[in-house]
Amino acid sequence: MPYTVQGVVARGKGEAVSLETVHVPDPGPGEAVVNVQACGVCHTDLHYREGGINDEFPFLLGHEAAGVVEAVGEGVTEVAPGDYVILNWRAVCGQCRACRRGRPWYCFNTHNATQRMTLEDGTPLSPALGIGAFIEKTLVAAGQCTKVDPEAPPTAAGLLGCGVMAGIGAAVNTGGVTRGDSVAVIGCGGVGGAAVHGAWLAGATKVIAVDIDDRKLAWAKEFGATHTVNSSQVDPVEAIRELTGGDGADVVIEAVGRPETYRQAFYARDLAGTVVLVGVPTPEMTIELPLLDVFGRGGALKSSWYGDCLPSRDFPMLIDLYRQGRLNLDGFVSETIGLGDVEEAFAKMHRGEVLRSVVVL
Ligand SMILES: NC(=O)c1ccc[n+]([C@@H]2O[C@H](COP(=O)([O-])OP(=O)(O)OC[C@H]3O[C@@H](n4cnc5c(N)ncnc54)[C@H](O)[C@@H]3O)[C@@H](O)[C@H]2O)c1
Ligand SMILES: [Zn+2]
Ligand SMILES: [Zn+2]
Numbered sequence: 001m002p003y004t005v006q007g008v009v010a011r012g013k014g015e016a017v018s019l020e021t022v023h024v025p026d027p028g029p030g031e032a033v034v035n036v037q038a039c040g041v042c043h044t045d046l047h048y049r050e051g052g053i054n055d056e057f058p059f060l061l062g063h064e065a066a067g068v069v070e071a072v073g074e075g076v077t078e079v080a081p082g083d084y085v086i087l088n089w090r091a092v093c094g095q096c097r098a099c100r101r102g103r104p105w106y107c108f109n110t111h112n113a114t115q116r117m118t119l120e121d122g123t124p125l126s127p128a129l130g131i132g133a134f135i136e137k138t139l140v141a142a143g144q145c146t147k148v149d150p151e152a153p154p155t156a157a158g159l160l161g162c163g164v165m166a167g168i169g170a171a172v173n174t175g176g177v178t179r180g181d182s183v184a185v186i187g188c189g190g191v192g193g194a195a196v197h198g199a200w201l202a203g204a205t206k207v208i209a210v211d212i213d214d215r216k217l218a219w220a221k222e223f224g225a226t227h228t229v230n231s232s233q234v235d236p237v238e239a240i241r242e243l244t245g246g247d248g249a250d251v252v253i254e255a256v257g258r259p260e261t262y263r264q265a266f267y268a269r270d271l272a273g274t275v276v277l278v279g280v281p282t283p284e285m286t287i288e289l290p291l292l293d294v295f296g297r298g299g300a301l302k303s304s305w306y307g308d309c310l311p312s313r314d315f316p317m318l319i320d321l322y323r324q325g326r327l328n329l330d331g332f333v334s335e336t337i338g339l340g341d342v343e344e345a346f347a348k349m350h351r352g353e354v355l356r357s358v359v360v361l
Contacts, residue, residue, distance in 0.1 A: 002024060003024040003033065004022070005024060006021060006022070007022040007339075008060070009059065009119070010057065011058045012057050013050065014051065016343050017049060019340055024117050025139060027076070028113075029074040029076075030075060030076060031115065031139060031140065032072045034068065034070060034140060035069075036062075036134075036135060037158075038067075038155045038336075039064055040162070040332075042162050042163045042190065043190070043191070046346050048061060050282075058123065059126050059127070060125040060127045063087070063129040064161045064163060065133035066085065066086045067154065067158075069083045078142055084148060084149075086145075086160050086161045087133060087145060088315070089130055091141050091142075091144045112140065117138070146315045149323065155330075157322075157329070158358065163190040163194060163332075165307050165314065166191050167191040167198060167255065168318065169198070169309045170253050170278040171196075172201070176251075177199045177204050179202070179204075182270075183253065184236075184251075184268055185220070185253045186211075186231070186268075187211060187254065189211075189255065191279070192209075192211070192255030193216070196220045196225050197327070204251075205226075206243065206244065206249070207226050208226070208228070208240055208243055208249060210228075216355075217229075219355055222328070222331055227243050236264050237267045241268065247270045248267075249273060250270055251274045252275050254276065255279045256279040257280045258281065259287040262277060262281075263287065269299065274301075275299075276303070331355075334353070334354035335357050337360070345359075
């Protein structure tokens with residue numbers, strides 16, 4: 001029996017989101033229907049509704065979620081009804097050129113459900129990042145469900161489904177932060193805060209949090225920042241250099257997604273250092289840099305999709321660290337809200353009042 005449920009839909013560019021009736025088909029071969037229990041509000045949801053990702057409206061928003069598998073389609077063996085899962089947007093294919101070379105975190109052919117969820121009039125919905133989880137039940141590819149320990153509450157576990165994983169992974173996987181490193185993180189929202197926490201977890205001895213909002217800097221300290229810089233008051237490049245003996249940081253993580261903050265990251269790193277871009281720019285943004293500086297400063301300029309994570313490897317490991325009290329996922333949950341409150345949550349995100357508003361169903 002297909003399901004008729006309520007979901008949060010962005011109908012057009014810049015339009016306020018609305019709660020709509022959505023038809024969710026029974027899972028077909030390789031698919032699963034999941035009862036969503038919690039889903040965080042990520043800045044990428046706002047990018048979708050602003051038309052910053054693509055024009056495939058209407059979008060079913062939400063993509064940072066945990067829940068319980070309700071039903072699976074033919075041939076699904078990796079999960080079964082009743083399993084507690086985090087939804088991921090990297091269901092690796094195992095066959096593309098990245099997977100075949102043993103680098104599945106770069107998989108170029110990740111799986112999503114093949115059937116579409118629709119509005120009541122039959123209009124197909126584009127689920128955000130192939131998930132769409134501001135909804136009571138969602139249809140995904142079975143590989144998008146990663147089983148984890150049910151003792152971790154869904155409000156915390158769901159955050160690993162996007163922003164917190166992206167931030168931790170930007171530091172640990174993409175940036176390769178290790179013991180004794182100096183790290184600066186520019187933009188300390190949900191993603192940047194998690195990058196701070198990831199750098200701390202990996203043993204960085206200097207973790208410099210940069211933001212234009214003192215509230216974010218106070219939270220960053222709770223996640224392990226050793227120093228904070230309010231870049232609306234001082235030049236962050238100079239400040240980071242000063243805090244690192246004049247050299248710049250080994251790894252600088254940009255978690256805003258803007259040309260000016262990327263430029264800061266570029267000049268705030270040490271010679272042969274690494275810049276990691278985890279913030280998502282919009283299509284019109286460009287940057288100009290002296291090619292001689294790109295060459296002369298050496299090192300690596302990387303970008304980080306989903307923290308270069310492998311969900312099957314990283315989610316259960318991070319849930320273990322959470323259960324041992326070594327990973328502070330609860331610290332990212334600023335408030336829990338209902339399905340009808342997503343528009344207000346965007347406004348709070350915009351005003352900088354929250355790290356994560358988490359929809360609880
Ligand atoms: N690469 C990925 O896989 C991935 C995954 C999730 C989110 N993202 C992206 O990461 C970015 C951050 O997402 P979020 O959910 O943490 O958003 P957020 O709104 O919670 O955080 C953004 C932070 O940047 C700060 N900021 C804004 N302008 C700044 C400036 N000029 N200098 C310094 N700080 C500034 C804000 O005060 C805020 O704290 C977004 O672009 C989002 O789309 C990327
Ligand atoms: Zn692949
Ligand atoms: Zn996200």
